[in-house]
Amino acid sequence: MAQGKMDTRAIGLDVGLSFxxxxxxxxxxxxGDWTGLEINAANLGPAQVAYTDRLFRFLPxxxxxxxxxxxxxxxxxxxxxxxxxQVEIVIPSAFLASRCGENAKGAVVHEMRFEDFEGxxxxxxxxFSESFQYIPLGTGLKKCLGLLAPADGSSSLIASAGKxxxxxxxxxxxxxxxxxxxxxxx
Numbered sequence: 001m002a003q004g005k006m007d008t009r010a011i012g013l014d015v016g017l018s019f020x021x022x023x024x025x026x027x028x029x030x031x032g033d034w035t036g037l038e039i040n041a042a043n044l045g046p047a048q049v050a051y052t053d054r055l056f057r058f059l060p061x062x063x064x065x066x067x068x069x070x071x072x073x074x075x076x077x078x079x080x081x082x083x084x085x086q087v088e089i090v091i092p093s094a095f096l097a098s099r100c101g102e103n104a105k106g107a108v109v110h111e112m113r114f115e116d117f118e119g120x121x122x123x124x125x126x127x128f129s130e131s132f133q134y135i136p137l138g139t140g141l142k143k144c145l146g147l148l149a150p151a152d153g154s155s156s157l158i159a160s161a162g163k164x165x166x167x168x169x170x171x172x173x174x175x176x177x178x179x180x181x182x183x184x185x186x
Contacts, residue, residue, distance in 0.1 A: 031130060052076055055129060058156070059085075064124035067147060068107075069114050070131025074100035077107045090117045115139060122149040125156055 032047025063084035071089035
């Protein structure tokens with residue numbers, strides 16, 4: 001029997017989700033915003049809520065079309081849908097894709113790597129909740145440029161590199177900024 005290559009990243013995400021769910025009662029995979037919180041297991045849930053709240057402050061004031069890249073188990077997408085946004089999720093794990101389908105009813109779920117995603121029209125926001133750290137910067141930015149709506153100032157990339165405090169690692173970029181000469185070398 002031929003042995004296929006095992007996707008250890010997807011397995012790690014699946015195990016991480018099970019642990020986080022057991023610990024917090026929610027299916028969030030991101031690290032959280034620990035600003036003002038003591039770092040201990042009891043504060044993981046509140047830190048994750050604080051992180052999501054921080055990301056949402058960067059969203060446009062009106063409902064928009066959002067691509068949730070590396071959407072975990074669909075907890076963030078569920079909240080986005082409740083706010084009136086249209087959401088599509090790209091997730092590389094079959095297990096997590098099924099959790100997204102359960103948790104974010106109304107979202108379109110694409111089980112694949114972001115690098116392989118072709119898109120279904122243009123998005124107002126490409127949202128990375130810490131998944132940007134797993135995609136080479138140039139690859140991620142170039143892919144987002146092809147997926148974001150025309151640069152009228154309203155489309156954006158919201159990303160977190162997963163390093164440093166949530167205050168310094170969450171950043172929004174307009175599509176126009178990504179298209180600027182400053183990003184050309186990437």
